[in-house]
Amino acid sequence: MLEKTCSRCGYTFSQFKRTGLFGCPDCYQEFYKELLPTLRSIQKDVYHAGNKPKYSVEDKELLSEYKRLMEEKELAGIEGRFSDMASISEKISYVIEQLKVRGLI
Numbered sequence: 001m002l003e004k005t006c007s008r009c010g011y012t013f014s015q016f017k018r019t020g021l022f023g024c025p026d027c028y029q030e031f032y033k034e035l036l037p038t039l040r041s042i043q044k045d046v047y048h049a050g051n052k053p054k055y056s057v058e059d060k061e062l063l064s065e066y067k068r069l070m071e072e073k074e075l076a077g078i079e080g081r082f083s084d085m086a087s088i089s090e091k092i093s094y095v096i097e098q099l100k101v102r103g104l105i
């Protein structure tokens with residue numbers, strides 16, 4: 001089976017899986033379909049990590065915001081948007097504080 005490569009830099013998805021890094025900003029678009037199952041498994045881990053009974057609506061919102069920000073940060077990393085990563089990290093630490101205050105983590 002021929003492996004999918006990035007049309008811009010020639011990077012392969014198995015290279016990505018090995019290094020966790022993409023070759024160029026286009027790679028993310030090229031490998032989006034291959035990437036989806038990986039992103040889903042990351043989401044599942046977050047759900048498991050927060051596997052406690054009874055959440056309030058706000059708790060659930062905070063947890064899903066946390067999950068969303070982690071994905072956003074991951075994508076920013078993949079795309080090499082480091083200044084975005086820094087501002088997303090700030091939002092994440094705020095959400096983490098909120099989660100701690102609520103005793104969710």
Ligand SMILES: [Zn+2]
Pocket residue numbers: 006007008009010011022023024025026027
């Ligand atoms: Zn590429």
